[in-house]
Structures are given as structure tokens and as C-alpha cells.
Amino acid sequence: MTLTEIVDIQKIRADFPVLDQEINGKKLVYFDNAATTQKPIAVINALKHYYEFDNANIHRGIHTLAERATRDFEATREAVRKFLGAASTEEIIFTSGTTNGINLVASTYGRKFIKEGDEIIISGLEHHSNIVPWQMLCEEKGITLKVIPVNDRGELDMEVYDQLLSEKVKLVSVNHVSNALGTINPIKEIIAKAHAVGAVVMIDGAQATSHLDIDVQDLDADFYAFSAHKLYGPTGVGALYGKKALLEAMPPYMGGGEMIKEVTFEKTTYNELPYKFEAGTPNIADVVALKAALEYMDSIGRDKIAAHEDMLLQYATEQLLQIEGLRMIGEAKNKVSVASFVIEGIHPQDIGVLLDNLGVAVRTGHHCTQPLMKRFNILGTTRASFAVYNTIEEVDRLIAGLHRVKKMLA
Amino acid sequence: MTINEIQDEIIEEFALFDDWADKYEYIIDMGKKLKGLPEDQKTEDNIIKGCQSRVWLNAHKDGENLVFEADSEAVIVKGLVSMLIRVLSGHSPKEIAESELYFIDQIGMSQHLAQTRSNGLVSMVKQMKNYAIAYQLV
Numbered sequence A: 001m002t003l004t005e006i007v008d009i010q011k012i013r014a015d016f017p018v019l020d021q022e023i024n025g026k027k028l029v030y031f032d033n034a035a036t037t038q039k040p041i042a043v044i045n046a047l048k049h050y051y052e053f054d055n056a057n058i059h060r061g062i063h064t065l066a067e068r069a070t071r072d073f074e075a076t077r078e079a080v081r082k083f084l085g086a087a088s089t090e091e092i093i094f095t096s097g098t099t100n101g102i103n104l105v106a107s108t109y110g111r112k113f114i115k116e117g118d119e120i121i122i123s124g125l126e127h128h129s130n131i132v133p134w135q136m137l138c139e140e141k142g143i144t145l146k147v148i149p150v151n152d153r154g155e156l157d158m159e160v161y162d163q164l165l166s167e168k169v170k171l172v173s174v175n176h177v178s179n180a181l182g183t184i185n186p187i188k189e190i191i192a193k194a195h196a197v198g199a200v201v202m203i204d205g206a207q208a209t210s211h212l213d214i215d216v217q218d219l220d221a222d223f224y225a226f227s228a229h230k231l232y233g234p235t236g237v238g239a240l241y242g243k244k245a246l247l248e249a250m251p252p253y254m255g256g257g258e259m260i261k262e263v264t265f266e267k268t269t270y271n272e273l274p275y276k277f278e279a280g281t282p283n284i285a286d287v288v289a290l291k292a293a294l295e296y297m298d299s300i301g302r303d304k305i306a307a308h309e310d311m312l313l314q315y316a317t318e319q320l321l322q323i324e325g326l327r328m329i330g331e332a333k334n335k336v337s338v339a340s341f342v343i344e345g346i347h348p349q350d351i352g353v354l355l356d357n358l359g360v361a362v363r364t365g366h367h368c369t370q371p372l373m374k375r376f377n378i379l380g381t382t383r384a385s386f387a388v389y390n391t392i393e394e395v396d397r398l399i400a401g402l403h404r405v406k407k408m409l410a
Numbered sequence B: 001m002t003i004n005e006i007q008d009e010i011i012e013e014f015a016l017f018d019d020w021a022d023k024y025e026y027i028i029d030m031g032k033k034l035k036g037l038p039e040d041q042k043t044e045d046n047i048i049k050g051c052q053s054r055v056w057l058n059a060h061k062d063g064e065n066l067v068f069e070a071d072s073e074a075v076i077v078k079g080l081v082s083m084l085i086r087v088l089s090g091h092s093p094k095e096i097a098e099s100e101l102y103f104i105d106q107i108g109m110s111q112h113l114a115q116t117r118s119n120g121l122v123s124m125v126k127q128m129k130n131y132a133i134a135y136q137l138v
């Protein structure tokens, strides 16, 4: 395989201080990017700068620091709007992450508009974060939960989806990209079909935003949630996109400061969008730093990041398949840079422990997708997921590591 | 041998290894040699749930002493389980309940007892002591 340099890899690696360390005497190889990506110095500096120079509470004070903090906070909202292709910043709500965004929709839209006897559709590829909130809602309201099954390649069975759709379905919630297998789901088609029966669609974008271009208007998504920490940004912050008309019709999620217009003991009127859904002092510093993460990705070029990751995935898949007894779990035609696999006769945890001793960080286990693991009749997988700073040499380290692990466990 | 004498013996065995891989190969070997439990004893009652790998633990009285048998689906955990059994099994409930396990730390395997590993080992040690305390009372 001849490898052309798609990105300036040495320069990129230098942007991530955490990568420059040894684990157990070996250079760290970080392949747990689907769990969380590492942070570039630009993001770390944005956090530091905020606390060193601009820290103040937002939307309240009239002093200079409050103005600066508010300006930067709102600048991220505009950056996220652009990033998602949303029509207006009123449609961008800051959350603590994907899980928070999904729960917000389940608790407000779900509680108000979905009733006993109605149906909600999710898929067999979902993360627990996109299963449990709907189960809770279904239990509370007497709603039925239906699941789109997964085929042997790890793709959604769209024929069954067609059959599940009916006038009873009020909401469909699926992920854009599967965290366990990397499958890219045909969400544009899923959304169009759901709309045809009058259902709204929530997209869990946690795994998509670092790899794919997102355009919520083109997709016609009703809700789209993501987490900053999976796209080189800080932990504890994310955003929820919602169509304005839907957000306006929804009741608030939490009550408190910031989300109100006027409070009297008789009646409180709520603030306008998006503040209606942002009760309390938000995670200002991390929101500010999220903008640096989005800019960082743009500075490399999102198409280049994707091309580099695809190259790594292709190379890794070829090499992995040469290991005897190894089976890929998730061989979708469309997938992001996630290689999930099992090796016959070896428990994933043993692989993870030994690879860690070799300096290679992978994820092992069920990846918060227990129903999916059950579907494939496995306990869990070993998952290597690649980001922009990973290299072919690192993939070679993984492959050599797996050979060593196999020998040790034989 | 007392519990501490056995712990010291294991520490001495591990002192021979200067490479991480030798240590792990030894543990893997012990894991493979541990008899484990027959399938019909891997019950929900005996299970100690870790996030990633399950451990099963069984205890019974043999005369005055408490005997443990255990199994795990991951071989490294099974090797560690095997050492725990070697140290604790066959002693009186009082000795087991009062024991202090220092060998895991000394042989450089303490990270496997950390919460994050979620392999059921921490719960297993706790459960072994609970059995000992319970058997002390009867």
C-alpha cells in the first residue's frame, strides 16, 4: 500500500501534548477516540485564557468581563449553528452533552406530545443513552418502543423499518453513526420516511460530528445532539439542535435562573429561545473552548480529516483480517474509522489489559450497547477507533501487539 | 502455611520476573490451570458482576476451614482469582476475615483491583470476606 500524506501528521501530532508520553516504557498509541478524543493545545489554551482573563457570569453583568464572557459564549453558539447548518442560533441549545440533549427532548417534547398507545422507534445500534431515556418515557406514559433490527454487517434493516412505520409512530430516534461498529446510518432516508407518517426524528450525532459534514437543514432533522468531547473539544459540554417551531411548542426542561422572562409568585413567563432551555449558569468556559475545537477541525479541513481516517481504517482492516481467528464486527458499506473485532477463544478484556502493557489504548467490552452485543451473540469486542492524529505506524503497533497478545494467551 | 506466609511466597515468585510479559505469562498460566467451576455452578447466585468480565465464586466449609472455588471468563482475571484462592482458601473464617491482602500491590498488580477495571475482582475480595464473616457467626 502506498501512502500519500493527506494531512501534515507531524504538525498535527505536535498540537496534542498528551500524545507525547510513554505508557509502561512504550510510546502511547491512543486508539480510544470514539470514547473521547484528545484535545489540541488550541482548546487547552482557550480554557486557560478564559479563566485567566475573561471569567464572569454571562447575560447578566454590564461590566467588561461579563460582556466579554457573554460575547465569547454567544460566538460559540454561532459557530455551532454554522457547524450544524442550522438556520438560526435560536435553534442551538447548549447542554452537557449528547445524553443531556436526548433526555431534554424525551422529557419535554416526549412528555408533552407523545401519549399512551403511541409508538417510538429506536434502533438495535443505539448507545444506552439513546435507549434508556425513551424506555423511561415509554414506561411513564404507556408508549410502545419498537426497534429497527441490525443485519449481519451491522447495518439497519431498512425493510423492517418501513414495516414498523405507521401513523402510531410519533418519534424516531437513531444515531447518525454507531459507536460500537462505526456504521453510518442512512438518516436522510430515515428522516424522510418518518416525516411521511408524521413522526419527528431525533438524531444522536455523538459519533458523527468528528467524521462527517453535518447539515441539519439538508437532512431535515428535527433534533440533533452531540458532545464536544468527541470532536477534540472539552468534556461536559455539547449542543442540541431543534427546529424552532418544535422548540417553541415544547415546555422548558429545568426551571431556574436564565430561562425566565419574569418571575412572580403567581406566574412565571419563560425566556425566549434558546435561553428557555438553558436554566442556571452554564458551563461557560467549556462552551467557549468548544469554538476553538471547531476552528481547529476547520483549520485542517474536515474533508482531509475524513480522508486520513478512512485511509487508516482501510489499512487497519486489511491488516486485522490477516490475523488468524479474528472476526470484524461491523462491516457496513458506509462506516467511519472504527474497527471493532473479536478474536476466537480470547476474552476482549485480556486483549485490552495486554495491549495496555504494550502502550496501546483500545476500548474493550460492550461499549454501552448491550443489546447490540447480544444481537451478535458476543460478550463484547475490542474496538480501535482512529482520529486525525493517528498514524499508519501506530496501526502497525496495534497489529504487532495483537500478534504478541495471541502468542501470550495461546 | 499462614495467609501471610503464602502471600510472601507469591511475592518471592514474582521477584524473579523483571519483564511485565513474564509476569503476565505466569498469571495467564495460573488462570489456565485453575480448575474453575462446572457450568451448573456458574449461577446467578454465585456471580460477581464486573462491567467487562464475570467472576463466579463458591464457598463451603471443610471442617473448621473455609474453601473457595471460583471462575472467570477472562484468563488474566482468572489467574488473579487463582492467586486469591491460593492465599485465602483453606483457612479459618476468622483468619480470612482479619487478613490483609498486600501481595497484589507488592507484585505490581494493584491496578487490577482499581475500580476502573470493573472486572469483579474488588467485589470478589469483598465477597470472600463476607463469606468468612458470615461463617464466623454460625
Ligand SMILES: Cc1ncc(COP(=O)(O)O)c(C=O)c1O
Pocket: A034, A035, A096, A097, A098, A099, A100, A127, A129, A130, A175, A177, A178, A179, A204, A206, A207, A227
Ligand atoms: C452514539 C453515542 N451516543 C451517545 C453517547 C453519549 O455521549 P455523552 O456521554 O457525551 O453524553 C455516546 C458516547 O459514548 C455515543 O457514542
